[in-house]
Amino acid sequence: MPHGLPRKIRIAFIVQMVMASLAILVAFYVVAILFKFGFIQATLRDEASHYWQLYQASPAQPPPNNFALRGYLVEAGYSNLSLPAGLRMLEPGFHDLADDGQLVWVDRRDAGTLYLVYLREQATRVALWFAVLPAMLALFAIYGATWLTYKASKRMVSPVAWLARLVSRWDPRHPDIGALAPDRLPADMEGEARQLARALHVLGGRVEAQLERERNFTRDASHELRTPLTVIRVASDMALEEPELSQRMVRSLQRIQRSGRDMEAVIDAFLILARESDIEPQSDWFQVCEVVLEEADSARTLLGDKPVVLEVHCNAKPQLYAPPRVLHVVIGNLLRNACSYTDRGTVEVTVDADSVTVRDTGIGMAPDALARAFEPFYRAAPERPMGTGLGLSIVRRLCERFGWMVELESTLDTGTVARVRFAAQPGGAAK
Template sequence: MPHGLPRKIRIAFIVQMVMASLAILVAFYVVATLYKYSFIQATLQDEAAHYWQLYQASPAQPPPNNFALRGYLVEAGYSNLSLPANLRPLTPGFHELASDGQLVWVDRQEAGTLYLVYLRDQATRVAVWFAVLPAMLALFAIYGATWLTYKASKRMVSPVAWLARQVSRWDPRHPDIAALAPERLPADMEGEARQLARALHSLGGRVEAQLERERNFTRDASHELRTPLTVIRVASDMALDEADVPQRVVRSLQRIQRSGRDMEAVIDAFLILARDSDIEPQSEWFQVCEVVQEEADSARALLGDKPVTLEVDCVARPQLYAPPRVLHVVVGNLLRNACSYTDRGTVTVTIEADSVVVSDTGIGMAPDALARAFEPFYRAAPERPLGTGLGLSIVLRLCERFGWTISLDSTLDTGTVARIRFAPPTGGALPTAPATGTTAA
């Protein structure tokens, strides 16, 4: 694929040559026309005036007859039958004969009528020498100058084009900055181009180091977070196995376990987002309804005593091939948002053959807030204490990572509808099982 700058320069020079050629051709066409209708006409008029002067001195003076002109004289009172047939009907003045392209000047005086014919071959020869040949020489001169200028310009921009080719081959995740090392630059790269190469080499090094630091931080932080989560999960399991545990404590321990599982799912999601896109995460077939039911059970604890009902409607039972924890994070974030911003009414999750729809009767969002809903740290209702504004941003990134689409439709003081549409696997639609009924809190 040609790079932009050399291609634009080449097109500019081609356009310049074409425009110059057209301008020269038009100019010499005008010159040839003026030569034909002005210079030759003036020459014939002068030749006629000179002849009549000679005729007055000596009536026996013959009309002009040389390599360029043919003259015919019809004296007053005589017939014009001695003229060539194509000259007989001509009236006084300048004429161009369409049959053979000859130029004729007819001059009538008291002594008779003079016909001066400028021969076609001579007119053509003069036109070639005075119009065509200079035009060709001018065109060749313009083409030569344009070619030399183009070659010089190409040499000037070739270092920039080389840099563009090198940078275009960079993998954003692993930029190959070695090609821009000072010792590997072409010998003809000097001045600003060499400074640009050094700047790009430095920038590539900083980007590569930053990416490596982010990968290391994500990997190390995830590993370190798993250790206390494992301790929390084991300790809560042991506490639940104790005899005579009060029901209130059991509920608290179960909430601790659900929060631990949610945290593990978030860690897995962050690790997936931190991996290169060409590294496929561990995936498996799972029931979408089962994941939604688990997240709905966890989200009901957020409702507390609010007059809100959370319903799950499995219209279909699709299976999905992906990491199950990813769908846990996506659905969990949507449900937590719906429960947090709904003060009365219902939160409904509908599982369809190719999508999951979360709708609520909460506070909704204005159009300007809806347009920014997926921005990191943006909150439509900052006066509410829950949330950091990262949930929908994480949902969007996870959906994009697995080829799903997330859309929001919201009306202020009416509610919000979020739809996750899954991309079907290669070869057909998502597999489904028979539908079941609705469960409600």
């Protein structure tokens, strides 16, 4: 789980620490500027005011001179040549002499001009103690709090992460439901995580039981349906061997045989749909035109006496690698729909290199009916007795199973065009 919940939490805390660090660094820079142009300037101004008060009491009072501060006084009427060269041209006010490493306050009064020089080295040291050190302590405090919060959050989400990893490794066909049994859960899994694991355990058991019932039903139904179909096929074969059968009886027996083959194809298709998608069914190369012609012969019996002509045009002879009976079911359903809903005109089947197209001149469908045509049990003309509404749904599911594409176009009172494309589709190849 490269993008799981623990990773997202870790990223969130890292972003939080980075943002906090940037905020503190910006705050430190602002504090340093304010310290230099605020605190130091105010200190020098106050120091100058204090000196002038002392000077009024005793003009012999010398300027301040200590470890961090140097003072120079140029009395009125005297030359400033006694000053250091860097101070002689300064006007009254605050000056930052970066080259000399000095912060200077010039205060001019009637009695003279006072120069107070604060060494930048001392200012930096004071700033370190009053600005940088508190900022660093605050930064370390934020890092520590973030780390502790991250560890606590990680402990809280670790049961959910463990559960997600376990479920993601399950084989969909044989999930390890027993791993979620209450006695096999981690000891630190409590609260909502344990409830979720318990619910998944119950749900997994129900799903597994349901899948087993479906497998058993599919296997048993396939066996039970094939047995009577085999009897019907053998009995019809034996009946057709009778020499004195009428043409009407021969046609009836042949229809019984075709219906039996159709039923076997439907059973095979249902079994394919019931299997897991990664289990490949037994496939062979076969001629698409042969399947279309055979299904067209079966569909002609549905037309009866209707003035409808069913035509087949094989413009190409593609071969398809798939279970042949699947295409029988697909084409058979499309042809039965076309014959059932066409009262006059033509039903035309065209086989091209990459597709089979069934075009009719039937009743067609309105746009809302066309949008629902592939829904199970939906019928565009429910007043007609034929059909259950499952044919097109089965066609779409089979085409999706083998990577084919089924398309439907229809105009009300004009006709319908159904097309199955094979080319460049995964799971089935045409050549």
